[in-house]
Amino acid sequence: MRISTFSSQELIMKVMTLQFPQASALASRRLRCFMQHVSSSSSANGQTESNITLLTPVVTYDPKTLAQGSPFPPTTPGVLRLYNMRFCPFAQRTKLVLEHKKIPHETINVNLKYKPDWFLKLSPLGLVPVLQLDDLVLPESTATCDWLDDTFPGQTRLTPSDSLRRAWDRVLLENVGKISDTFYALRRKADLKDKILDKLEKRLRWFETILSDREGPYFGGNQPAMIDFLLWPHFERLPALTLLTSNSRITPDPHHLPRLAAWMEIMLQLPAVKAVLQNTNAHAHFFASFGTGSPDYDFGLEE
Known part of the structure; x- marks a missing residue:
């Protein structure tokens, strides 16, 4: 044991x-x-x-x-x-x-x-x-x-020791929720789709700028930090929203948001992310079931 x-x-x-x-x-x-x-x-x-x-x-x-x-x-x-x-x-x-x-x-x-x-x-x-x-x-x-x-600090603490970095991580955390708002706004307000997507693109560009100013491929630098794990779940769901809306403006791509796209790829290689990851189809199915009022919490589990 x-x-x-x-x-x-x-x-x-x-x-x-x-x-x-x-x-x-x-x-x-x-x-x-x-x-x-x-x-x-x-x-x-x-x-x-x-x-x-x-x-x-x-x-x-x-x-x-x-x-x-x-x-x-x-x-x-x-x-x-x-x-x-x-x-x-x-x-x-x-x-x-x-x-x-x-x-x-x-x-x-x-x-x-x-x-x-x-x-x-x-x-x-x-x-x-x-x-x-x-x-x-x-x-x-x-x-x-x-x-x-x-x-459980382990070999390396995930929270940065630098107070300014911690403060900026808090700013990032406060703003990532606005990305999640897009998931439901697009489904509730189809007539405002273009305006909602414009706001989403603006927020994603802001995250791209912050990531570009930091050393290394992660928001935490050369190694993933707490902020990477706090942000990731919201970004993981973007491809599912792309699938549901058939709109390529939602998920960061290497041509328009290269740093974010690279960050998403490298996050997918982390053992912790692999252990918890739900694939795009599973997220899309859950979003759709949630919209009907009958969330399929057990989707993908064997009978």
Whole structure:
């Protein structure tokens, strides 16, 4: 059994400095509960104050989504769990960091239209991702990714040490959501297609300029950084939107956006991206099913 060990003292100090301005009071209470859990003289695993063990899960759950009425899948002390939805770009961020850092974890996929009652107790807003480890319950993609990077730095931290670079990464993160808005705007407002595509092209050119100013093929430089994994899920879905709309203006190509096109190609070669990737047809199918009001969360899974 593979075990990852990390310092509880460093974890406590970092968690205490995190700020989640949009977090609910319940989420804040759960964070405090986790800090108490980490700082206690013994954990649920019987570990000492200085260490918490993270165990490799020995149970593999069915990848199909759990919906309303399904029983709660029992947790195992010391096993990190991700509550996920296979086609959610935000949950994919957390999954990418888990895979890239090779952090032992198990995944529970949740039906987000017909949510189980036990999931709503863990995530009152009904959103994924959510991480759970014993008494820890932590929601939101950026919060979970930051916590994973702080807790399991590995050989190289994904978050840059330079404060200005971190600030600019935040700017990129704030703007990538506008790309995702295009997915739904094009389907809801077909009569405004040209204006929507003009805005999308402008945003993509902006990302192209930022990437051109950075050293290396990644937004993180010569190696992928946290910002690459936070941005990737939104770009991964662009070819599916191209397929659905038959419009080549959507996906970056080597002639018009060469740096972005090269970045997308090199991201596709990362083991973490390969492990989590949904192909273009799968994304297109999910978008189409979402538009009908019956999202096909389990598309592509064997019966």
